[in-house]
Amino acid sequence: MKSTTFLGALAICAALSLVHAVPSFAHGDVTPQPIDTAGLEPLGEEWRKENPYRGNETAKSIGESGYTQNCARCHGLEVISGGLAPDLRFLEPGATGDEWFIERIRHGAKKTDGTTIMPPFEGIFNQEAMWAIRTYIESRPTE
Numbered sequence: 001m002k003s004t005t006f007l008g009a010l011a012i013c014a015a016l017s018l019v020h021a022v023p024s025f026a027h028g029d030v031t032p033q034p035i036d037t038a039g040l041e042p043l044g045e046e047w048r049k050e051n052p053y054r055g056n057e058t059a060k061s062i063g064e065s066g067y068t069q070n071c072a073r074c075h076g077l078e079v080i081s082g083g084l085a086p087d088l089r090f091l092e093p094g095a096t097g098d099e100w101f102i103e104r105i106r107h108g109a110k111k112t113d114g115t116t117i118m119p120p121f122e123g124i125f126n127q128e129a130m131w132a133i134r135t136y137i138e139s140r141p142t143e
């Protein structure tokens with residue numbers, strides 16, 4: 001029957017998209033992509049608590065590509081979440097959101113049973129790259 005075949009195909013599509021999303025989510029086996037931060041003011045060793053690049057256009061474009069390659073698979077393209085992970089457009093703006101952002105991106109997130117649900121990025125990106133991503137996220141409209 002035609003309609004059954006159609007439903008079957010739909011089910012297969014749904015299953016495939018799950019298969020695509022779940023392994024990287026569960027095992028964190030996607031290689032992080034390096035982020036070239038040339039052109040940004042260097043920040044040194046000490047971790048900032050507040051985004052030093054807010055509104056900086058260079059930071060925004062570096063952050064956009066860094067985000068797209070490393071965060072979008074969970075948090076959604078253009079920072080519009082598909083539901084797999086929180087929608088980062090709704091992080092608090094300004095210093096309050098900055099502190100939470102840098103904590104999460106450095107250390108990632110685990111479930112209470114110890115399963116990693118977001119990989120840590122400390123040691124992979126420098127803080128210039130992290131604040132560039134924050135700059136891009138904050139530039140995204142919420143509607």
Ligand code: HEC
Binds near residue numbers: 084087101102109117
């Ligand atoms: C493997 C999927 C995955 C990837 C990749 C990922 N995240 Fe996450 N992220 C999550 C999940 C799931 C949560 C929710 C954690 C929780 O509820 O404790 C989260 C939470 C966050 C939070 C806190 C959000 C809130 O509302 O409290 C921030 C900030 C964040 N991620 C930033 C990033 C950035 C920036 C990147 C890319 C460098 C990234 N994440 C990559 C899955 C991911």
